[in-house]
Amino acid sequence: MDNIDLDSLIYLTILGAAILGWFIAENREGLGKVARMMLAWGLIFIGFIGAYGLWEDIEGDLLPKQAVVEDGTAISIPRGRDGHFHLTLQVNGTPVDFLVDTGATDIVLTLEDAARVGLDPETLAFIGRARTANGEVRTAFTDLDSVTLGPFTRQNIPASVNEGEMPGSLLGMRYLSLFDRIEISGDQMILEP
Missing domain, CATH: 1.10.287 (Helix Hairpins)
Structure with missing residues (x-):
């Protein structure tokens, strides 16, 4: 001492x-x-x-960590306490919380998240339709300039903006399929570029 x-x-x-x-x-x-x-x-x-x-x-x-980048070769995502996988991605430079939904096709943003990432909901054309557990809702199609998860950035990613009420934005298979391998093992989802 x-x-x-x-x-x-x-x-x-x-x-x-x-x-x-x-x-x-x-x-x-x-x-x-x-x-x-x-x-x-x-x-x-x-x-x-x-x-x-x-x-x-x-x-x-x-408080499981959001995602762990393992040697730049994979991203490991722990299962949340609610049994789902959650990620925070940088969309157009703004952090957005997503529920990983392997049953969803698109990245689906809430109206609030769309406005936060620089999309003006007033100028979006809500011409699409989607069936949800709460019934049919109108959607608008757009492209996101950049979507970043850890060291991996993708440009010009198609997405939808949901006009209906949603508890949060969804990360669907259109984004997940950009990775070469998706594996769910125990309480971990592993994404490999």
């Missing part, structure tokens, strides 16, 4: 003793109750320290 750490430890010990002494002096009549409260708060503090120390070990289970 070098001098800086030893000096800090001595200072913190003296400070802690002073605070403890003041606390005992102020609460000398109900010392038993104070001791129980101090023990409870001490255990809570120790619990927080333990959780902080274990955070790196449990973070992957609680």
Whole structure:
């Protein structure tokens, strides 16, 4: 232990003793109750320290990383807590959250996401139709200037904008098929360029 750490430890010990002494002096009549409260708060503090120390070990289970690029040869996507695969892609330079939907053909943007990536929903021609679980909706076809996932950027990608209500944008097979290999193994989806 070098001098800086030893000096800090001595200072913190003296400070802690002073605070403890003041606390005992102020609460000398109900010392038993104070001791129980101090023990409870001490255990809570120790619990927080333990959780902080274990955070790196449990973070992957609680908050899975979006995608991991493995040696530039593959992208590994963990299954979300809801059982689906989720990705955040840069669309025209703007991050957009997607639900990976292997049952969808296109990249399908919500009206809100379309506006965020620079598409004006007022100027889109909603001439297409799509059948959804909520009935038939109108769609507009467009091209996205760029779509980036990790180190992989694709240009001029066809997409649709859904005029109906959607909980989020969908990433369909038109984008996924740009990868040479798609594999779902356990709780991982692996994309290889």
